[in-house]
Amino acid sequence: MTESAQTADSRVVPPARPYPFSVPDRLVVDPTYGELRENEPMTRVKLPYGEEAWLATRYEDVRTVLGDVRFGRAPAVQRDEPRLTPRQQYSGMLTMDPPDHTRLRRLVAKAFTARRVEALRPRAQEIADALVDDMVRIGPPADLVEHVATPLPIQVICELLGVPYADRDRFHLWSEAIVSTTSLPPETIQEYLNNLWGYIGDLVAERRREPGIDDLLGVLVRARDENQDRLSETELVELAAGLLAAGHETTVTQVPNFVYVLLNNPDQLARLRADPSLVPAAVEELLRYVPLGVGSSFARYAKEDVEVGGVLVRAGEPVLGSLSSANRDGAVFADPDRLDLGREQNPHLGFGHGVHHCVGAQLARMELQVAVATLVTRLPGLRLAVPEAELQWKRGMLVRGLLGMPVAW
């Protein structure tokens, strides 16, 4: 007893570093992560908004923070949680713990299993081929972001959910409200969110009038109407909006990121061209290699005292886990800063870990595989149409990615 009290008392809490450690530079992982994994695997950080937190940088520790049931997300709603955005999220799956979280998650998980997603692959391939046809018809230079990376995932998630693709411009604009950190004024963010909510509300009403509609939105509406315990009306609308937003923004960003990394690693690109059966492994390696997030967010709160990475985290303290850092941990990945499309063991954390492990992971994987395979096989001369230094990168966003990607082939 005295011993544990002593451990608690002798705990050294270092001063917090401002986080993210630096302004994001393309897809470079800040070397600070490597130094921290080596010397100070649990460090204190202060994000632009919210309270101070611990930051875990080693793979094992990040997995513990995300996967151990002694940590949870639900306490975040009572707290000024550490975050990159001014707005704090007070609802949705990522603010819940089991069993509340399970109730929502189970409803959607069924629609996103590997088996269901495989059934969508031929349609995704058809969409990808048509998009590449159109781009080829327009001729080089063409913007890969506009012509392929953006429409592909949006078309797929729209068909899956049952949202008219024709409305894409409206909801693409509104969904910026969810991912914007500094680039939109708060009033605009609120306005966009209201628009998004109202729009989905109308689609829900339509499925009530016509119960035969057999898309994911229809399934969710029926689940809601058959058993009101399963889903409240607000949850229904938020869930659909969340899936719509998450269902495109990340994948839209990753396709050009992947192409960018491949073009910068010509030996690996040549390898992939020579053997397209490497595509699934290549996608996993790219998910590991690309630091999609500008910084970690969605801190987990300790529900009791937990020792992580040699530090005693006290009950009630928030801990962030850096996925980008975990994915470059040499203790798990040999030669971690090298892109190796043939990596055999690749338990990367690109989709997170634990109960919040990305619900769209199987869908995103399939879309990324289709996109990479289609671009690599159909456009063997794919290259940047501008010098690399002229590429425009996103600013003030949660994710790193290209605003545009002029290519030739």
Place this chain on the structure above:
Amino acid sequence: MSTAWRIGVDSRRCIGTSICAGTAPEHFRLVDGLSAPLADVVAPAEVIIDAADSCPVEAITVRDAADDRLIAPEE
């Protein structure tokens, strides 16, 4: 009404997300990165079906221990 269920995890399918162990920690844990049931034959409990239905690769099956009838995942 069955009195016991048999839990199976297909280790060739499991991708180690730990969703099951987070959903039903009293029934699943991760061993060397893959899911393993704590006990194969257990008393029926809704949370086990939740875990099976939440697995993204349908690696978990729940069957009636007496007659092998498939209980989860639902088709």
